[in-house]
Amino acid sequence: MKERIIVLSDCQSFYASVEKASQPAYLGRPLVVAGDPARRSGIVLAACPLAKARGVTTAEALGEALAKCPDLVVVRPRMQQYIDVSAQITAILRTFSDMVEPYSIDEQFVDITGSLALFGSAEEIAAAMQEQIRTETGVYARIGIGYSKVTAKMACDLWAKKSDNGLFTLSRDLLPSRLWPRPIGDLFMVGRRMAAHFDSMGILTIGQLAEMPLAELKWKMREKFRKRCDIDAELYWRIANGIDDSPVHTDTYDAPPKSVGHQMTLPRDYRSFAEIKVVLLELCELVCRRCRSLGMNGSVVSVGCQGASFEEPTGFSRQTTLPDPCNATNLVYEAAIRLFRLHWDDQPVRRVSVTLSGLSSEMEYQLTLFESRPKYRELERATDLLKSKYGDAIIGRASSFTDSGQLRDRAGKIGGHYK
Ligand SMILES: [Mg+2]
The missing domain is CATH 1.10.150.20 (5' to 3' exonuclease, C-terminal subdomain)
Incomplete structure (x- = not known):
């Protein structure tokens, strides 16, 4: 078999970089993204390299960070913006290869084995990816090149992140040395x-x-x-030994799937339900959009999570059956958070997954009385259409509109995080 060439792209200080790119006034200034800038007890979620150079660290209290760096620019997180930029980066990488696997919000694996004839050497392709991500999003991506996913990941974490040009190739013959x-x-x-x-x-x-x-x-x-x-x-x-046969997973749209699932590796441990809800909502949205584009409803919602520790695995995987098959984000999300609330034991979470299975054609769905489901469906179709035409940023989440009970709160926040 032909040796594969796989790259892992990882964004530097992702949330902070997105914020700096959004405001020319922030350039050259130390910046952090923090839970609630009004309260000094808020936590630093991300710090830009300038802030890090001044001793500011991720996860410390904002008050401590300000004590070290009084001229610190503090901005509140805009999760929707980070999700949108992440999707934009994935789209950029897809112009180099159709085999792109988002690994976390700021990391993607790309199998470029088939792209070499078109775009040049692996190093040239990686440099072009980096350049395009930087010009289009303002974010600096470090890229590890390997012959398997694990070698690409280690090339990035151990060398590319520390090298001047943000690139490193860990080839087979370099392993011993x-x-x-x-x-x-x-x-x-x-x-x-x-x-x-x-x-x-x-x-x-x-x-x-x-x-x-x-x-x-x-x-x-x-x-x-x-x-x-x-x-x-x-x-x-x-x-x-650098041995890893696992493929770069890409969505294939050929055969109708038995289930549609998505999982996300988080940039750090998430410890509060409010934070986890953000991820659950995003995953439900991805899964339901995919189902809607396939014309399928699902009847079983599964939710899973894992902690960061391999030696002491934590987490769970549970499922529940919906009263009626559907593909509405807000209904799947409601079931997902109910499951999560029921089974989560407050352990830190690093990986979350949502799957919709028991799929059937949408045509079979029944109208249920006392529910305005057709309204949801119309709304979601309209937003899907807008998003596929103009990109994800064009419109807010469907569930922000449909969940009237929390409408006021949701208008400004996604699951507790600011948009
Ligand atoms: Mg990163």
């Missing part, structure tokens, strides 16, 4: 706790893990954790 001497904690998927476990097993570098016979690693990990963890052992061993 560049990746393997690095501490085990630099390996993708290895957190601080797991790194400590590996250290205690005498595995200090990525190379020590990579060069260990897999059977020996399995045995060592079983001893250490007192349980079978062969799958985990193999996963780490494969990552250290």
